[in-house]
Amino acid sequence: MLAQYLLDPDQKAWGLDRIGDAWGLAGDTSTAEGLADLVYRVSYPIDAALEESHLTSTLNEMEIPFAAVLADMEMAGIRTDTAYLRTFGAKLGIRIAELERQAYELVGTHDYSLQSPKQLGTLLFDVLGLAPTKKTKTGLSTDVESLEAIQKEHPAIPLILELRQLTxxxxxxxxxxxxxxxxxxxxxxxxxxxxxxxxxxxxxxxxLQNIPARTEVGREIRQAFIPSHDGWVLVSADYSQIDLRMLAHLSADANLCNAFAQGEDIHLHTASQVFDVPESAVTPEMRKRAKTINFGIIYGISPYGLSRQLGIGGEEARQYIERYMERFPGIRNYRDRVVEAAQRDGYVKTILGHLRRVPHINSRNNMERQEAIRQGFNAVVQGSSADVIKMAMISLSKDLQPLKARMVLQVHDEIVVDTPPDELERVRGMMQRSMESAIHLSIPLVTHLSCGSNLRDLE
DNA sequence: GCAGTCACG
DNA sequence: ACGTACGTGACTGCA
Known part of the structure; x- marks a missing residue:
């Protein structure tokens, strides 16, 4: 199987040429002998580089075993109800045709395709004379944000939005x-x-990592993903706030660590801190803003980005960030240390030592440098969380070995297992244990488990 | 093949 | 005056 893989002239052999080039080595990759020879010679500089970066054990104890876990998951596959998907698709088709008919009637012309962003832009902004709110590189934007901003200006816009979603x-x-x-x-x-x-x-x-989840009509797609056998069950386990917990651990910020140690509702806590009110006085709107701020922190926040996301002024956004950093001083300090190290080394490292190179971290172009800073900081957090779930999957894979249950999906902070009912309780315990103890952090890792007879109806 | 859009974490 | 939230992949229209 491996030899076949290596000899496929359109795939891996080409890749090996590239690897050889990258390490300053050449070879004849048209024969098995040539390939083997190149693999052998390229292994030396790669091993040396791994040693230098202290990544030999990360490769051998995480990535190599993880490759086998992924292979198992691919081979297991996930059973899919095609009849349901066809029926649902046909229903959507009927609704789409009706929306199209109504939308064209309201705009009074059939001369422009509603599917083409360019033609839709011409129709809305030139023919109907609506005011554009946002530009793209090449013209006027017709994305969700732009259409929502003008949906009260013309009765066809809400229909076009639904049409977009359903198509x-x-x-x-x-x-x-x-x-x-x-x-x-x-x-x-x-x-x-x-x-x-x-x-x-x-x-x-x-x-399968972007199956709809956020809207009701989208979630209906999830009903099509079902256990492999009648009576079996899909179990899903997802980490609660893994990125923020990882940031708390990495930064050792006392405030954030305490909040997680005490099992706080983290967005509520952030709201209380940033808006300087007791938690009992936090309104739903304040919590929502705090949630956006918390996401922003993970993404390497900027006042401009936060102001756009919250629809507030730049000055107000700047104050939110300033107040956050005052209340969570360990976060500012940690971010500064990550950036400093990145500017010195040209890369950042995750909790298990994976590197992300950020070549533009010292750019004299302000925007380019800021972008590299956000990417570097985010990569530490996102990448360290990825390290955690990979270790969890390796551990879980061993636990599941003697059972019939199999992992079928991973969606960044979530693992889905397909299991017979008589293994369900054991599997739940294995998932929780392997995920919560994958890598020991200074604060608890928490999971939520749910199960059901399809990917939508999990409880 | 690129740009725009939108699905996910 | 202007501008960027991080990381992906699939589909469509259009050069």
Whole structure:
């Protein structure tokens, strides 16, 4: 199997040429002997580089075993109800046709495609004379944010928004997904272990890491993902706030660590701190803003970005960030230390030592440098969380070995297992244990478990 | 093949 | 005056 993989002239051999080039080595990759020789010679400088970065054990104890875990997961696959997807797709088709009819009637012309952003822009901003709110590189934007801003200005806009949403769901998740179902009734996606710059995995053909979850109509797609056998169960376990907990651990900020140690509602806590009121006085709006601030912190916050996200002024956003950093001084200090190290080394490191290079960290171009700072800081947090869930999956994989239950999906902070009912309680215990004790942090890692007969109805 | 859009964490 | 929240992949229209 490996030899076949290596000899496929359109895939891995080409990749090995590139690896050889990258390490200053050349070879004849058209034969098995040449490939083996190149693999052998390239192993020396790679091993040396790993040693120098103290990544030999991370490779051997995490990434190599993890590759096998991903392979198991791909081979297991997830059973998919194609009849349901077809029926749902047909229903969406009817609704889409009706929305199209109504929208064209309201705009009074059939001369512009509502599907084409360019033509829709011409229709809305030139023909109908609506005021644009946002630009793209090449013209006027018609994305959700832009359309929502002007939806009170013309009765067709809400219909176009729904049309957009439904065509997206139908196009990506009903008709197209069915084509991936193999004769065993399952979808077997490919997980890319080196698909991201932060250490997360990605998923292709199809991407099952972006199945709709945020809207009711979207969640109906999740009903199509079911256990592999009648009576079996899908169990999902997801980390609660893993990125913020990781940041608390890495920074050792006393305030944030205490909040997690005491099991606080973290967005409520942040709201209370930033808006300087007792937790009992935090309004839903304040909590929502605090949630946005917490996300912003993970992303390497900027006043401009936060102001855009919250729809507030730049000065107000600046004050929020200032107040946050006053209340969580360990976060500011940690961010400064990460940036300083990155400016010295040209890379940042995750909790297990994975590197992310940030070549523009010392750029004289302000925007380019700020971008590198955000990317570097975020990569430490996101990448360290990725390290945690990878270790959890390796551990869980060993636990599941003697059982029939199998991992079928990983979605960054979530693992889904397909299990027979008589293994359910053991599997739940294994998932919780392996995830919560994957890597020991100074604060607890917390998971939420749920199970059900499809990916939507989990409780 | 790129740009725009939108699905996810 | 202007501008960027982090990380992905799939689909569509259009050069």
């Amino acid at each position: 997206k769901i139908k196009g990506t998740y009903t008709d197209s997904l069915v084509r991936y179902v193999t004769p065993d009734g399952k979808i077997h996606p490919t997980f890319l272990q080196t698909g991201t710059s932060t250490g997360r995995i990605s998923c292709i053909d199809p991407n």
